[in-house]
Amino acid sequence: MSLVDREMPQVVMTPDNIRSRRFPLVANLLVAVVAFAVSAVVVLTTGIGNWVLVIVLGGVLYLAGLNFAAGRVEGKRAARNRMWQAAIHTACLLAVLPLASVIWTLISKGAGRLDGDFFGTSMANIGARDANGGAYHAIVGTLEQVGIATLFAVPLGVLGAIYLVEYGRGRFAGTIRFFVDVMTGIPSIVAGLFVLSFWVLVVSKWFNDGNPEYSGFAASLALTVLMLPTIVRSTEEMLRLVPGPLREGSYALGVPQWKTILKIVLPTAAPGIVTGVMLAVARAAGETAPVLLVAGGLARINFDPFSGGQASLALYVYQQAADASKFAPARAWTAALTLVALVLILTIAAKLLARRNKLTR
Template identity: 55%
Template structure:
């Protein structure tokens, strides 16, 4: 036996320790601990430097957190793991930078809007109310928003749905390419341009008056490309095997679309329509041009001026006194709640209609 073999032989029958591939790792609480240390250092540096803005403190803390994470992870875990932790930390920092303004906006709206938000505010209009005094409500604006958004949905949803069906199921030539191009162009149209188009065509040329229906037509222009794009993507997700199986059984193509394709994609289509509704619910520019505003309740969207929540917010804020500011914040809170409910309904429909495995 050679000297090397003797050296490698176990002593007293004990096996030699196997080489391990396990690398040292930071404990699980390390990211949180580093975040606390970075926050403390950021606050300290901000106070010493005389920085009054807490946003500046937060940015300093974020930079320190990234530096501490990269440095400590590099020493303990190695360069490769340090890069991974640094990338993860950058993602978390960007996420917080995006969430903080949103949370701040939501908190500010709730704190300021809850002052006058009650049952009276939701069930009364501004008719006969002196704007410089407390009182009044948003019932007329709420009715206007529901009617205008509802009419816009009735106009845009069928047109968008049929357009998407044509593009996915039938469109292969120049017409389909032209429609796709114009849908892409319409996606980027500013809302004020849609309002100006309806103003010039419906009110100036055809000589119809200001009404909720005029605003609904402008909103439908903004809504249509969103419906087309979302429906188109949902229809493309339907497996071609389902279409082929239906056609192989002798079912006409139109009936295949109606009985097979649409029921399969109905969850995604409905979700897209709901998200499009949420998108147009807060539009103010077309409403300012076409609805013209009213302090009284107008349940007829086809005749006479009508209000809406975005218009009401603009109108009250422009008055420039404390009671009107409170009403504007309360209306903004109602509008945010309305949009949030629509998004939750869309998510609920998506889960309900999702394919079950």
């Protein structure tokens, strides 16, 4: 036996030192039940809050109790790890609860008017005592306005992001990034006022015998202003995530830069770009102030976005929620559910189209 073998202690592996003690799931659940029970007793008996405070205080007591109880069984390090795992799971649950609550509220309150009359008629000649009336005109307006805005914003936003990532250098590119960041936080009503003062009150007079005219196209311009910064920033980040060796390999084969961007960079970043575009579309579809300022919000159907006012689903929800009719709230909830479903369908369709690209698989 060598000197090293004599100095190294011989460790015999037994079941006792292979397996560490684990905090059982039943005890974990017991700690949670006790924590929320104590929280309910303290909050409700003293009258210092409602069920929201019960949940918050119960969560704090649960984490503290879990750290103490698990520390007795597993040790301080394992107990601290278990406590932070529980905190992360709790935060995830709290983040999902509002979304689940919104979806459940929309479905439960909006399903009552999901009928052919709602999707096939408008609010023309509908009085306060009429139970009928639908959102067909608002659906048409939303599709046209958001569609035109998407046709404007997507090419401009993607090309702007390509310039910032692939070509932009120096102060000019930095200035563009600065203004894009500023536009990201611009209030929607400011975009509506800009289009109102520029397009409705000035440019539209040239096409309407000197009279300003509200139109769905004006609303599309306002929505374009709101969509552009989101598309530019999201596309820029996705293009930066494309690995450099892909570009270098293309350049090494003699492929010019514009074709490398078109054939390699953009297809690789397509799923992320589509996600950013759909976020912008969702924001545009839910805007109310720009449509109210520059489109007017008619109660009748108007298929022409370039002439006459138009409504949108978001504006329809706002108008029906403020209406004094007892039938208006049901129409507002159904229109909100329709708007969410429309955005969801468009997002799923865009994701499926992006996944068909071979370079993104």
